[in-house]
Amino acid sequence: MEFLPYLLRGAEVTIALTLAASVVSIVVAAISGIARLSPNKVVRWTATGYVELFRGTSLLVQLFWLFFVLPNFGILIDPFLVAVLALGxxxxxxxxxxxxxxxxxxxxxQIEAAIALNMSPALRMRRIIMPQALVTMLLPWGNLLIILLKGTALVSLITIQDIAFQAYNLNVLTFKTLQLYGLSLVFYFAMAQAIALLIRVLYHRFSHRIHGGAF
Known part of the structure; x- marks a missing residue:
């Protein structure tokens, strides 16, 4: 297949974008999730406002807003960074x-016991709360990361040469629609399975450590 190297190049871009956006999403989710439990109303409302805004509007509109609208205010961002920010x-x-x-x-x-042991809020969060919360959220996070991977197909609309971009342009030139999009499906499926496998491995490892009292 003469077009395979182009799709592989697109897959590299998709993987890099998925990894970068995953880091952003995990960091932002951790900060905003904890902030939504803050006793400080300003912090709590700010985090809630962010969540409602990004959950209540289309990812495509967010992507276009960062890429096409911000330059009108003199804010120019590299397309790859735009994609990472929007997805993340x-x-x-x-x-x-x-x-x-x-x-x-x-x-x-458990929280009451930690308080009785005179643990500081930061220590309670690090030693008691987050290790158990991490096990609870790991499997659902796998689903979110797979959704993020599939969402990367939208970045082809802002000139990023990912799998979707390469497949579309090659299809215009060769009209080998079945081969191109069939192979693209295989690439996306393989990457999604890799994410699912990684999450399952992490889940079993952290679950074992929790039950073994390693934290």
Missing amino acids: LNNGAYGSELVRGSIVAIPPS
């Missing part, structure tokens, strides 16, 4: 609820 912030808004829900699900008796 959008996915992070959904992940925020996972973080918040996982923390809330920790039995109150």
